[in-house]
Amino acid sequence: SAIQNKIAAGEVVERPSSVxxxxxxxxxxxxxxxxxxxxxxxxxxxxxxxxxxxxxxxSDGPLLFQRHATSKIDTDYDxxxxxxxxFRGEALASIGAVAKVTVETNHLDxxxxxxxxxxxxLVEQIPGKERKGTDITITDLFYNTPARLKxxxxxxxxxxxxxxxxxxxxxxxxRVSFRLVLDHSEKVMTKGNGNLKExxxxxxxxxxxxxxxxxxxxxxxxxxxxxxxxxxINRSNRxxxxxxxxxxxxxxxxxxxAVINGYHTLLPKDKYPIAIIDITMDPKLVDVNVHPAxxxxxxxKERELNQLLETAVRSRMKDEML
Ligand code: ADP
Ligand code: MG
Numbered sequence: 001s002a003i004q005n006k007i008a009a010g011e012v013v014e015r016p017s018s019v020x021x022x023x024x025x026x027x028x029x030x031x032x033x034x035x036x037x038x039x040x041x042x043x044x045x046x047x048x049x050x051x052x053x054x055x056x057x058x059s060d061g062p063l064l065f066q067r068h069a070t071s072k073i074d075t076d077y078d079x080x081x082x083x084x085x086x087f088r089g090e091a092l093a094s095i096g097a098v099a100k101v102t103v104e105t106n107h108l109d110x111x112x113x114x115x116x117x118x119x120x121x122l123v124e125q126i127p128g129k130e131r132k133g134t135d136i137t138i139t140d141l142f143y144n145t146p147a148r149l150k151x152x153x154x155x156x157x158x159x160x161x162x163x164x165x166x167x168x169x170x171x172x173x174x175r176v177s178f179r180l181v182l183d184h185s186e187k188v189m190t191k192g193n194g195n196l197k198e199x200x201x202x203x204x205x206x207x208x209x210x211x212x213x214x215x216x217x218x219x220x221x222x223x224x225x226x227x228x229x230x231x232x233i234n235r236s237n238r239x240x241x242x243x244x245x246x247x248x249x250x251x252x253x254x255x256x257x258a259v260i261n262g263y264h265t266l267l268p269k270d271k272y273p274i275a276i277i278d279i280t281m282d283p284k285l286v287d288v289n290v291h292p293a294x295x296x297x298x299x300x301k302e303r304e305l306n307q308l309l310e311t312a313v314r315s316r317m318k319d320e321m322l
Contacts (some may be wrong), residue, residue, distance in 0.1 A: 048137040053134060
């Protein structure tokens, strides 16, 4: 119901940056190679995401904004081996409940359509322009939830969080080109040529990219891969730790701590590393269904993983310092 959707919306899309994250995930799941994001007034006025992905089938239009309408999972069993970034079928329903949405899309083998939603209801579906992929525009976010709106207006800015989401996504997907335009000025631009070191340069600058050293570790359950930045240009906070699991960026206090511990055998304790790390594992070993936002995860072999990561970081940094 409309009320249920409004309640759920509070968990999935609590702020503009979480809307951006959900929409980016959908573009990636649709195999997009190029994703452009246009933001106005920190996302409160407009969030627009244009991708060149597989598009949405015209017959799915009316379903798009229904809860648990997902094309990505067929059976309960699938829930235990999630390979797509989305799977709950909640994001669009939640966004549709608290904003005005238009979608222009063309499915690979379908007819292009233009769809308009308001207050969680489909108000228009007409033939759309020929195009590749999907163009989604969210306007007037939280217009019908005054408490949330007031809270957001009083926040200084959401833009930093939006930049952060796109940077982390770009670092996890070097084969996808990302572009972010904030109030008409370009803030992020990556080429999508698959070269992670170039993405690091595009995001953190050439000097940091030059100091990035690749590292890798593996045991029977996990494969860790990425770049560590040499200690002399480390930062004074933890924000530069980018950890993804099967290319889903996550927040894990313990994994971050493992990286920091690996560095800290050699470093002053007030400095934090810059790191870009992806961990590949059987999806059965990680539960991403802990929270609707899907950035909190639970590992079934956490101790083993922490140990592997900490040791890998420590030995790579030792090599580097010799
Ligand atoms: P989920 O990602 O969990 O399946 P969402 O609410 O995020 O749920 O999206 C609902 C459905 O809409 C997706 O399963 C997908 O089929 C479709 N969809 C949304 N955005 C896109 C997009 N950019 N390209 C193609 N399909 C999309
Ligand atoms: Mg999704």
